[in-house]
Amino acid sequence: MIVDSRDELAARLDACQKCNVCTAQCPVAKVNPNFIGPKGLGPDMERFRMGQFIQGETTLDDCSNCKTCEVTCPSGVKITDMILGARRAALKAPHKTTLGVKLRLRGYVLGRAEYLGKLGVIWPSMANQVLKIRLVRLALDKALDISKSGPLPAYGKPLEVTVGKGGRIRASASKQVVYFPGCYTRYNEADTGRILIKVLEHVGYKTLVPDFHCCGLPLEANGQFEKAHKNGLYNLELMRPYLEAGMPILTSCTSCGLTLKEDYPKLQTTSAQLVGAQSYDLFEFLWQLHEKGELPLDFQEVQASYGYHPPCHLKAQGIGTPALRILGLIPGVKIRNLDAGCCGLSGSYGFKAEKYDKAMKIGSALFEAVNVGAGRGDFQGMTTECGVCKVQIQHGTGIPTEHPVRILAKAYRIINS
Structure with a gap:
């Protein structure tokens, strides 16, 4: 992906001179005493780095890219962009430390x-x-070095692609949306995608599913920056006719959604100028329909209680918790927002052998909140929009966890359980 220029990043550094709130809130810094924190690794080091790799800088890989630092930063400094930029520079530096x-x-x-x-x-x-x-x-x-103890997601029947390259658009695109499912939904939990499509049909929208590549975030997190850039350009070209027709691009994965909204607009293509404003989290889109009086409210009562985990990458989008607002409209549904911090898995971070224990420590506050709430009978199950958060919650607690679209589908009588 393309990030802000080094000069633009450097111009924001003065905001960090006396503030340390990002490190105070960083989930990795809380459990890893050897990690200097996002402020030290990002803005502080940037003053010396300024486009060159600092030999011996060994903590770049400790950052999990959860973006908690950016959410808590009162000055809007893009700290993780600095860290990713340093990772990029480290890979290109002639004196870089050679990975085994x-x-x-x-x-x-x-x-x-x-x-x-x-x-x-x-x-x-x-x-x-x-x-x-x-x-x-x-x-x-x-x-x-893939942890023998980490939770590996299961595979299932993949989500079907409904349109290929150059897919046809109806004369009126006002009741069509494009769905960007992401890798987890497409290959690991396609039922979520199929249910989402049925929910959108119920509210009056035809859903198109082009043959997208991975959004690129897992690639960036593992140092594959060039491939991530190519994926972004490929996906934007696939979106181009739909974006130009004014169609919304919907996501059900918060990490994919953040990538489309924050990273894709920085790519050098005409589609990039449109994608940020036309990308929506599913429940963000549904809530906007509700505010316009266009969301069907023909809900049946759903007698169920859930704990809710807001993913880090949902918080980074700055849209609040639209799933909670939508589910709050359903008779009988009780939702408790735990907001107990990062789950720790952070994409592929917690799968790595040397990161597994840290990931479990990061998620320990969330696991405790889930276990305590379930033990007291506050809720019977968990819900969250992020697939890997779901995997980690079930791994750390054993409590069944599902995407909130399934709850909405129950209320619309689309599924029974």
């Missing part, structure tokens, strides 16, 4: 969530069984 074959291969594997998904769905039941074999997990740990 194991870590380079791991970065390639974990960054290619899309490719892993395409392999996993060829025979999902077999893939899931193989990944549960202890010897296989030990081999992955030994060969690639």
Whole structure:
């Protein structure tokens, strides 16, 4: 992806001279005493770095890219952009520390969530069984430093693509939307995508699902910046006719949504000028319909209670918690917003052997809040928009967790459970 120029970043540094709120709130800094924190790694180091790699700077990979620092920064400094820029510079520097074959291969594997998904769905039941074999997990740990204890998402029947390149648009595009499902929904939990499409049909919208590539965030997180850039350009070109027709681009994954809104507008293509303003989280879009009086309210009563986890990348979008507002309209539904911090998994961060214990410590406050609430009978299950947050919550607590669109689908009588 393309980030702000170094001069633009440097112009924001003075705002950080006396403030340390980002490090105080950073989930990694709370559990890792060797991590100097986002302020130290981003703005403080940037004064000396200014486009060159600092030899011996070893903590760049400790940042989980959760963006909590940017959410809490009172001056709007793009701290994670600085850290990602430093990672980029480190990979290009002639005196860079050479990663071993194991870590380079791991970065390639974990960054290619899309490719892993395409392999996993060829025979999902077999893939899931193989990944549960202890010897296989030990081999992955030994060969690639992929934690033998981490929760690997299961694969299932993939989400169907409904339009290819140059897909036709109806004369009136006002009741059509484009769905960007993301790798997790497309390959690991396609039922969420299918339910979303039925919900949108119920509220009067036809959903188009082009054959998108991965949004690029997992690639960036694992140092595959050039491939992430190519994916972004490919996806924007696929979106171009729909964006030019004024159609909304919807996401159900908060990380994909943040990438479309924040990173894609920085790419050098005409579509980039449109994508930020036309990208919406599903519930953000539905709430706007409700405010215009266009959301059907033919809900049946749903007698259920849930704890809600707001993902870090939802907070970074600055749209509040629209899922809570929508679910609050459904008779019988009780939702408790736990807001207990980062789950710790952070995409592929918690899958790495050396990061697994840190990831579990980061998520410990959330796990405790879930276990206490469920133990007291405050709620029976959990809900969250982020697929990997769901995986981590279930791993850390054993409490069943689902996407909030399933609750809405129950209220619309689209599904029973």
